[in-house]
Amino acid sequence: MKNQIGVLPVFLTAIVLFSPAVLAQDGPENSDTAVDTAELYDLAYKFNVGETLRWEVIHKLTVQTTIEGTTETAKTRSESVKAWKVTDVTPEGIITFVNSVESVKMTKELSDRAEVEYDSQRDAVPPAGYEATAKVIGVPLTMFRINSRGKLLRREPRHAQSDGNDSTPVTVRLPDSPVAIGATWNQPLDVEVRLKNGNPRPLKARQRMELESVADGIATIAVDFQILDPAARHDPNIMVQVMHRLSRGKVRLDIEAGRIISQEMTIDERVLGFSGASSSMHHLMSFSERILKANEKVAKKPPRPIGPQRDTSLPADRGTLD
Numbered sequence: 001m002k003n004q005i006g007v008l009p010v011f012l013t014a015i016v017l018f019s020p021a022v023l024a025q026d027g028p029e030n031s032d033t034a035v036d037t038a039e040l041y042d043l044a045y046k047f048n049v050g051e052t053l054r055w056e057v058i059h060k061l062t063v064q065t066t067i068e069g070t071t072e073t074a075k076t077r078s079e080s081v082k083a084w085k086v087t088d089v090t091p092e093g094i095i096t097f098v099n100s101v102e103s104v105k106m107t108k109e110l111s112d113r114a115e116v117e118y119d120s121q122r123d124a125v126p127p128a129g130y131e132a133t134a135k136v137i138g139v140p141l142t143m144f145r146i147n148s149r150g151k152l153l154r155r156e157p158r159h160a161q162s163d164g165n166d167s168t169p170v171t172v173r174l175p176d177s178p179v180a181i182g183a184t185w186n187q188p189l190d191v192e193v194r195l196k197n198g199n200p201r202p203l204k205a206r207q208r209m210e211l212e213s214v215a216d217g218i219a220t221i222a223v224d225f226q227i228l229d230p231a232a233r234h235d236p237n238i239m240v241q242v243m244h245r246l247s248r249g250k251v252r253l254d255i256e257a258g259r260i261i262s263q264e265m266t267i268d269e270r271v272l273g274f275s276g277a278s279s280s281m282h283h284l285m286s287f288s289e290r291i292l293k294a295n296e297k298v299a300k301k302p303p304r305p306i307g308p309q310r311d312t313s314l315p316a317d318r319g320t321l322d
Contacts, residue, residue, distance in 0.1 A: 040178035041214055043221075044148040045171070046258025047086045047095050053259060054083045054102070054292040064282045067275050072111045080104035081292070085140075093148035098140045098158060099170075104133065148258075149174045172209070172223060172251050172260065184210045193232075193241045203242065204228040217255050223265070224248040236274035243269040243283045262290040 047053070057080045064073045081102040088096040108129065109115040118130040126134035136159065145154035150173045173187045187207040192200050210222045225247050232238045249265035267285040274281065 040180050041211065041219060041255060042178040043174040043211070043219055043253060043255065044093065044258055045095060045146070045150060045174070046093075046148070047084075047089055047097065049086055049089050052083055052085045054081055054296075055289040056080075056292055057082055057289040058287070060286045062282075062284045064280075064284075066278070066280045069278065073109075074111075075109045076106065078104055078106040080106075082289075087143075094145060094153065095148070096143065096145045098143050100139060100141055101137055104137060106130070106133065144170050146170060149176055172221065172263075173207070174253075175209075175211075179211055181211055181213060184208060191227075191242055191245065193238050196237055201238075203232055203238070205242075205245070212250075214255070218261070219253045219255055221251045221253060222248075223251055223263075236271050239269075240271045240274040240281055243267070243271055243281070244285070247285070247287070249287075259291065262288070264288045 058078070059080075060077045062073065062075045064071060066072075081104075083100050083102050084097045085100070086095065086097045088094075103120050105117075105119045105121075107115055107117045116127050116129060118126050118133065120126075120134065120137045123134075140158040143154075143156040143158055144152065146152055150171045152170055155170075173185075175183065175185045179185070186209070189205040189207060191203040191205050193203050195201050205225065205227050208224045208226055212220045212222050214220070225245050227233050227239075227242060227246070232242075244267065246269050247265040247267050249263060251263040252261050253259070254261050265285075265287040267283055270280060270282045272280045
């Protein structure tokens with residue numbers, strides 16, 4: 001049985017970008033949430049020309065797949081440093097930057113195979129299976145232009161493996177106007193899935209954000225990826241294609257500095273019956289990042305792998321509207 005995930009593509013998306021691979025529509029949508037407007041917070045990105053922002057990214061993934069009585073498990077764990085080099089900021093707050101991955105230490109383990117490790121700072125020649133990863137280390141990947149609220153205005157590849165036509169959100173969308181604690185806003189998204197006959201089908205989704213708290217100038221924002229189509233949420237063939245997107249977690253934004261200083265996202269989803277009555281797939285992921293201070297060194301020890309935590313079926317209400 002062939003394993004059901006592409007380990008390296010999932011990893012590369014995680015370390016290069018913030019958000020799941022989806023097609024973003026204009027937004028965010030206004031929320032109907034009633035909030036106290038006595039104290040409003042203006043959440044916006046504020047970068048400076050010439051600065052380079054770096055984040056330490058830790059990504060752990062375990063996918064366990066069972067088909068026709070055969071179970072395979074794929075695990076990856078990585079610790080990397082991603083960088084955004086800011087090349088322009090207009091008076092209107094339009095920000096242009098180029099992203100890159102400066103270093104990575106990554107391991108991959110598949111059922112009945114020895115663990116393979118790649119350390120970009122140690123290995124001059126990458127082991128088999130890591131050639132694509134090695135080619136993106138330390139090189140400019142894509143030029144992005146966003147507004148101060150994180151809306152993607154332009155994307156231009158700077159590397160042969162970058163996709164200039166992709167509309168993947170590059171960062172968390174912020175509200176277009178000041179909001180109070182408890183306010184929510186939505187980023188409409190389109191996801192393309194394949195039906196059993198091979199035909200493509202667009203799927204409506206969204207990221208839902210909520211300003212949970214503000215303390216010492218740090219805003220904590222809850223983020224939840226949601227599938228909006230009720231029929232799709234109960235279709236195993238569709239859900240197995242989108243389960244890796246169903247992340248939820250917290251983002252911490254320094255309001256005065258205008259940048260995300262940390263985030264933590266998790267996925268713990270299981271889909272049953274996508275390839276026969278006894279088939280199952282369990283997708284377990286944790287993703288965290290923190291902004292690095294100037295000249296800060298990151299730890300060399302890779303994060304520990306994670307494994308399945310609980311045996312539960314896909315929640316019936318996962319991804320539903322409030």
